[in-house]
Amino acid sequence: MNISLAAERSGLPVKTIRYYEDIGLVRPGRSENGYREFAEPDLQRLKFLQRARSLGFSIEECRELLSLYEDRHRASADVKALTRTKISEVDRKIAELQSLKKVLSTLVDACHGDNRPDCPIIDDLAGTSGGEAAITQSTEK
Amino acid sequence: MNISLAAERSGLPVKTIRYYEDIGLVRPGRSENGYREFAEPDLQRLKFLQRARSLGFSIEECRELLSLYEDRHRASADVKALTRTKISEVDRKIAELQSLKKVLSTLVDACHGDNRPDCPIIDDLAGTSGGEAAITQSTEK
DNA sequence: GATAGAGTTTCCAGTTACTGGAAGGTCAAG
DNA sequence: CTTGACCTTCCAGTAACTGGAAACTCTATC
Numbered sequence: 001m002n003i004s005l006a007a008e009r010s011g012l013p014v015k016t017i018r019y020y021e022d023i024g025l026v027r028p029g030r031s032e033n034g035y036r037e038f039a040e041p042d043l044q045r046l047k048f049l050q051r052a053r054s055l056g057f058s059i060e061e062c063r064e065l066l067s068l069y070e071d072r073h074r075a076s077a078d079v080k081a082l083t084r085t086k087i088s089e090v091d092r093k094i095a096e097l098q099s100l101k102k103v104l105s106t107l108v109d110a111c112h113g114d115n116r117p118d119c120p121i122i123d124d125l126a127g128t129s130g131g132e133a134a135i136t137q138s139t140e141k
Numbered sequence: 142m143n144i145s146l147a148a149e150r151s152g153l154p155v156k157t158i159r160y161y162e163d164i165g166l167v168r169p170g171r172s173e174n175g176y177r178e179f180a181e182p183d184l185q186r187l188k189f190l191q192r193a194r195s196l197g198f199s200i201e202e203c204r205e206l207l208s209l210y211e212d213r214h215r216a217s218a219d220v221k222a223l224t225r226t227k228i229s230e231v232d233r234k235i236a237e238l239q240s241l242k243k244v245l246s247t248l249v250d251a252c253h254g255d256n257r258p259d260c261p262i263i264d265d266l267a268g269t270s271g272g273e274a275a276i277t278q279s280t281e282k
Numbered sequence: 283g284a285t286a287g288a289g290t291t292t293c294c295a296g297t298t299a300c301t302g303g304a305a306g307g308t309c310a311a312g
Numbered sequence: 313c314t315t316g317a318c319c320t321t322c323c324a325g326t327a328a329c330t331g332g333a334a335a336c337t338c339t340a341t342c
Contacts, residue, residue: 004289015330018291023328033337035290056241059328069263076260080252083245083262090242094235100197101231104224111221119217121224122210124192145318156301159320164299174308176319200299 003028006038010046017046025049025063056086144169147179151187158187166190166204197227 006028007014020026021036026045028036038046045066052062061082068079110120147169148155161167162177167186170178179187186207193203202223209220251261 002289013330014290016328019329033290035337053328055244056238065263076252076262077254079260079262080249080254083249083252087242087245087249090238090245094238094242097197097231097235097238101228101235103196104228104231108221108224108228111217111224113218113221119220121217121220122206143318154301155319157299160300174319176308194299 001038001043003036003038006036006043006046009043011050012046020046020049023059025059025066056090061086142179142184144177144179147177147184147187150184152191153187161187161190164200166200166207197231202227 001009003014003017006012007017010017012020017026021028026042026049028038028042031037048066048069049062052065053059057065064082065079068082107121107124142150144155144158147153148158151158153161158167162169167183167190169183170180172178189207189210190203193206194200198206205223206220209223248262
């Protein structure tokens, strides 16, 4: 099949598939006319990549997973360990975002949000308690 | 003050400060010898940027916030709106990560994680139910 | 057979927000 | 006077694509 069909079936953009070939994640054949020719195993690889990427594995991790996949003798423990690492990364990111949200929510709640020029959000960012013009950039040369 | 002191006081790396100057977020003066000379307002801007970036605002959003800051007549409503948008983005990211975590956890739970070669995680990524070798890349030219 | 449009190719540049490193100028201490 | 820390600019690289240009191929229609 041609690249656009492979794109449709794998859920990956055409450009991304070409990029994946560039970096050696997939190696489709070529037709006489120079067009890429995707066979079923190629499509499976693309689907694998699509799914793994959407699960937050990096390109390098995908490469690793693919090689684990291809190693008929690899232990499932290796894959499990990689996945566990990924889960703790996800946990860490969630925690970060939650604390971020807390700060932003506090700021929004404190901001009256009307036409008055003073704003607790800006004041917080500026590290001031009032609204003094501490950081205005001079326009002199 | 010199750049390294500004870096220390703002919590930003030296390289990052130079980069911020490049893209016009800060405009420190210059000493006779060509060294950047950071005055107090410059430092305040850097601190502002450090805080806003750590709160997840993009560079362009920081630029917007700075201009809102500098506009003595801006309404706090504008700042509040920007912050609200940011909060919903954070919410969306959190939800994404949580669903991601769920999938990964399910996979890890299903994986026996021993020396056996079959692995539910790989099988899921491959989109197969068994362990058939569907995506192995041919090594033929 | 000419032509239009869609699909394909390669290659180069841009994105985000820095980060690293090279080559060279400046400054303070000993 | 030399050493080492600090500063400068500029160029390249990161992650994972994405967009666009120029040129070729295929298919359908007139």
